[in-house]
Amino acid sequence: MDRSEYTIEYFKEKGFVRKECKKCGSGFWTRDTDREVCGDAPCETYSFIGKPIFKEKNADEIRESFLAFFESHGHTRLKRYPVVARWRDDLYLNIASIANFQPFVTSGKVPPPANPLVISQPCIRLEDLELIGKSGRHLTTFEMMGHHAFNKRGAEEIYWKNDTVRYCDEYLKQLGVDMDSVTYKEAPWMGGGNAGPCLEVVTGGLELATLVFMDLELTQNSGDTNIDGQWYRKMDTYIVDTGYGLERFVWASKGTPTVYDAIFPEMINELLTLAGREHPLKSHSEQILEIARLCGVMKKKEIVKKLNISSDFVKTVIEPIESVYAVADHTRCLAFMLADGIVPSNAKEGYLARLVLRRTFRMLKSLKIDTPLEELVISHIKLLHHSFPELEQYVDRISEILSLEKTRYEETLTKGERIVRQKAKESKAKGKMPLDTLINLYDTHGIPPEFAVEIAAESGGDVAVDVPEDFYSQVAKMHAEEKKGEADPFVHSLKERTKSIPQTLKLYYDKPTAAEFDATVLDAFDNFVVLDKTLFYPEGGGQPADTGFLTPVSGEDNLKVVDVMNVDGVILHKIAGAANRIDKGASVRGSIDYQRRMAHTRHHSATHIVIWAARKVLGGHVWQAGAQKGEDKSRLDITHFKRISDAESSEIEMLANKMVMRNEVIGVHVEDKNEAEKKYGFCLYQGGVPPSKEIRIVRIGEDEDVQACAGTHCSKTGDVGPIKLLRTERIQDGIERLWYSAGEAAVRAVQAREELIKKSAAVLRVPQEKLPATVERFFEEWKQLKKENESLRDEIAELRVGWLKGCARAISGLNVIAEILPDVDTKGLLKMASQLSEENFLTILMSKKGNRASVVSSVPANQKDSISASEVVKRVCEVLGGGGGGTPGIAQGGGDKVANIEEALLAGLRVVEAKSL
RNA sequence: GGGCUCGUAGCUCAGUGGAAGAGUGCCUCCUUCGCGAGGAGGAAGCCACGGGUUCAAAUCCCGUCGAGUCCA
Known part of the structure; x- marks a missing residue:
């Protein structure tokens, strides 16, 4: 990005100098001529910890001071928007104050609700969910205080870079910040298809605000500016998009070890009491403060190594307080999500709510806190009473949802326990649970790998479960093969084609009960007709398009309208066949299918x-x-x-x-x-x-x-x-x-x-109101009869067994029964055959039922090695034109060449003769 | 929006193409003064539903319904 973008009058006026950071190389502006680094982490440690930057203020005080400051400078104060971004189809959650005005206000299509304006917008970002509680500065929910000015080229400018920087400088000064310590760091910004120069406002090692000058939009192959290989061009609008981190300001004013201690100390105390612990700041004050200062510069693991902290200390002191921080954060997140109407679910924004609440359940368990989550969330809502009284309206619903979710999660885990045990058993031979299995447990059954480790250890521990560090990203990668829905090129070409045509007058609004109208053809191309006005409703809002006819006043040729589309206000009538049959300027009479x-x-x-x-x-x-x-x-x-x-x-x-x-x-x-x-x-x-x-x-x-x-x-x-x-x-x-x-x-x-009811009742010949009782009776009787039928078949089979014994013939020392029986199903044959083989008979039993012949053969246990029932059946079925199989002891099969049944039996006997020789 | 898994006795679940199974609960009897417990026997299934493939489907394929879960 061109350096001239950052040449701002105000800097010159106030004696700022531009420098380049000795560590990261970024350009930055400062009043301190001796300064060498940009001041941002990781180039500088958190110097404000234990040494606040300005006079202590809580969240309400900061918010009010900010809103009031900008109000006094001509900005209109706006109420917060919901944390669910229902007006966006590319976002689930509200991630920034500017998101409230995207895409239509930022693109210039819709005027802003006020200009300039100021707002403090609660936002939710879950990208760094894993770091919440650990990093000391990440929050799922934060308030982005922003003042915005929407400028249009050619119109009078509201304000741009100069005033934005001046406002920031003056606001910080008013808070009592040492202005020599403030740096404005150059950091080109991009996001959501827009980009622009940006200044990060840093002091004490902490980035407090971001001043974005959004004036670029993404283009295809070329443009004015190239950032990270992407081309951008200047927009017709240029927008001041600022984000002041409310929580960062509170933190900076208190100098606590973490942002959490600054924002919701009451919640943290409540959780510590419930867990029967005390804040490590009391017992290990020096260590905790030292760790906190390094948190902006390096990862927790590196700090532990650098300060030579024992793993025992990490486990018993650091990790529990990290969980407490995270729970305190998550209860606030859930309060906003649920109050703003998110319903936990397994898709879309509902999934995100469930993700957060299940994480919270896990941490509560590890802290051994059994207070219901809903009580904690409500506790947090009470803390927010002053700033967000509206949350209290929804405590009943929040309670119901959270207790329901708790039950659901417990069910998932109970089920999971069994599955893990079984999978552990399966992998016993390997001595280790394969990664595939672990991923499958999480992906398919929602069993977190930590839980699998726990269960496997409980159930003997002879199967090792290693969880790779990048487990969750491996899971995410599996799902990564997604194709993004591109903008329809056909619709795009229609937009180009209809650009110059005047908007169609929408008669369906003015005359909602009319069925016919007269109009003039403005354009006709491909199979589309455009009129100056129309009654035809175009598809939209889940309502299908009207159908009907267009009849030219001169000529008999009726044009059938099969679809209607609204392309940026121009209504296209899609007709069956080509549209060149009709001339521009022709008069037509239109009629819609009124019933429809x-x-x-x-x-x-x-x-x-x-x-x-x-x-x-x-x-x-x-x-x-x-x-x-x-x-x-x-x-x-x-x-x-x-x-x-x-x-x-x-x-x-x-x-x-x-x-x-x-x-x-x-x-x-x-x-x-x-x-x-x-x-x-x-x-x-x-x-x-x-x-x-x-x-x-x-x-x-x-x-x-x-x-x-x-x-x-x-x-x-x-x-x-x-x-x-x-x-x-x-x-x-x-x-x-x-x-x-x-x-x-x-x-x-x-x-x-x-x-339906009438017909059903007629079949059973009962009055309609007797239908349920009668159907039930019939069903019961049917089951009863089925059972009786089965026991009768058993009896018949038994009788036949006695008779069949008399038909036995000796073949090479074997007692062989080969008979064709009338009307027996395979199951019946099986029963007889198995009983006879127990009594040392070799059987080939056949029967025909309808156009299908079936065969069962059984061989006594002591003969199974020399002759296989399955082979006998296979030969028989060959003749029957079918197939069959089974075990050497007993086999079954069949075919549809019923006429060959006797021949088939003989073929089976020949197999027996050949084998027994 | 995309993916994966599951649906079998009242309950919890085995069964991966050749006869519908186990544990638990239920019923009857025996043992016992009685309870707990033990022993013997028994009942209980549209294998979610509808198609298809096959000589043969709980099992394989397609669809429907119901449940669970992950990702964007």
């Missing part, structure tokens, strides 16, 4: 009603995870932490139908996106986030349900007609799918079910 459209409309409104009812019955954590509307039925996927019971499903259905009967108005209006978000919250975006400045809002009643939605809707809930819940299924852990029909389709669905 109405069915979609009803189902779309029904979907809003059903999700409203589901939220009422199941709770506010319910979130739409996908939906598809159809003509006959629709489906809606929602997040929920357990199976929906029959009672709950009935209640949802009843509530939905009550909403229909209330006949509330379904209102539609267009509103400024930022205004709407302020008014209704992110609940709006059940079906995704529209990329526009203004959004279409669909409201049921007095804000009973409010959603951003582009679909067609009934004007009153009564028009939806009956809503019938057809079934629920669990498509994934944590996601339930509801199937339902609305309007005429609902009536048809009920009728179809009634028909």
Whole structure:
């Protein structure tokens, strides 16, 4: 990156000098002319530990001072966004304050909610999960305080580099930081397809803030700037993206050994008390502080070596406190995740929540703390009361989810214990459990390798279990072969093609009940027709496209519309056959398949009603995870932490139908996106986030349900007609799918079910209400008869055995019974043959049933070496045109050449004769 | 979104193509003053469901339903 990017007026003005770090080579700006290193770890140790940088402040004080400072400099203060990034399809969790404004605000499509603005955004990053508690500075959850200015080229500039640096300098000064110790380190930033110059603000060895000047976007092969082999070009917008680490500031003001001791000391004390331990800072103060200072510079392992710390000390003092730190951190993370509506699951963001909570369970176990996790999380929520009172609203739900998760995890482990024992047994011969097995245990059954080690040791310990250090990354690597979904080149080419065509007037919004319209052809290419206005609804929001016809006013040629697409506001009618039959400027009459459209409309409104009812019955954590509307039925996927019971499903259905009967108005209006978000919250975006400045809002009643939605809707809930819940299924852990029909389709669905019952009752000749009892009786009787049948067959077989003995003939000293019996199945033949062979007869028994002949042969135990039943059967079956096999003692087979049955028996006898000679 | 595993007696699970099994619980009898315990016998299975391959499927293949788990 060009050095001129960092030539900032403010630096000159205040007498800063640019230097290059003697250790890492990075450029940095400082007031201290004697300084030689950039000041950042690992070039410098944590000098602030035990020696705070400024006057002690807690998190609330820092946050308020920051927000107030920027407010007094013309910034608008914003409330926090959720930690679940529901408005992003490329992220699960909110990882930075700027993430709130990506991608539409940063790209310039949607104006920012305020400009400039300031926010303190709780963020969650799980990349360094393994380091939490160990490194002394990593947190899963942190608050990124940020002030942002969104500038557009050609428009008046809000502010850019100079003011950003000045604000930072002045804010630090206000806190009382020694300004000679502050360095601004040059560090080009990139992420999420954007990049730009960046200054890291460092003091006391600690990076406190990052000032990013985002003005580049990723391009294909060439551009203005090359960073790490990637080309970038200047954007139309240029954005001030700053991140001040709230926790870092608190830490710097307290100078505690770790960031954890600074942020949640109360939680740490509570956990230490529960574990019956005391903070090592009390007993080993010198060692702990020394370790803490080195933490920024080197890894724990290296520190242990350098300071010559005994492994006993690591095990009994360091590791337990690290677990305490991690648990304190994780309880805060879980509080935000669960309060903001994440449902633990085995996919997507739910999986991340489960990852964190299972890790916490493991650490609690190692600390021998048996207090339920939900109590600890609630404890942490109480500590956060002042800053985040909203978390308290959800303690009931959080409790239920966590205790459920605990039960689930325990079940997984109990099951796992058996599996590990068995696998240990299997690997006994090798004396060592193969890595494959270990990976399989974790990947397939969720058994962490540490647990496998424990179990294997408990159960004898004659199988060694070695866990490689990079175990988890090896697992991750196995899954790494993923192909990323590329942007559809076809859609892209359509976008290029339609760029210059004016936006289509959307009649389906203005006249939702119309079926016909007149329009003018603006363009026709391939098999697409573009009109100046249309009634045809394009596919979107889970609602399928309309179908119908376009009829040119001059000419009889009807064009069948098979699909409709919205490409950046231009609506494309895809027709059957080529579009060159129609001329630009021609007038056409369009007609849509009205029945089909109405069915979609009803189902779309029904979907809003059903999700409203589901939220009422199941709770506010319910979130739409996908939906598809159809003509006959629709489906809606929602997040929920357990199976929906029959009672709950009935209640949802009843509530939905009550909403229909209330006949509330379904209102539609267009509103400024930022205004709407302020008014209704992110609940709006059940079906995704529209990329526009203004959004279409669909409201049921007095804000009973409010959603951003582009679909067609009934004007009153009564028009939806009956809503019938057809079934629920669990498509994934944590996601339930509801199937339902609305309007005429609902009536048809009920009728179809009634028909089933009617027909079933007719077959059994009983009244419908007797059906369950009768079916049960029949099933029981059927089982009874099956048993009786079997015992009768046994009896017949026994009788036949007596008779068969009389048919024995001697062949070369063997008692041979070779007979064809009427209508016996293979099982019956087997029974007889095995009994006869026990009494020293060699048998070949055959029978035909339908168009299939079967054979069983048995050989007495003392003859098995000289003659094999299996060979006899094979020969017989050859003649029967089939195959067979078994053991030397008893074998079975068959074939479909029933006519050859006698010949086959003789062939079998010849095998016996030949062998016994 | 992608991958892996599992579904067999009330329960916990063996069984990898040739007759449906074990442990535990249940029932009956014996032993005992009684309980605990011991002994003998017995009942209990749509091998999740639907197709396919095969002479033959709990077992192999495909689909459906249900459960578990890992990764992005």
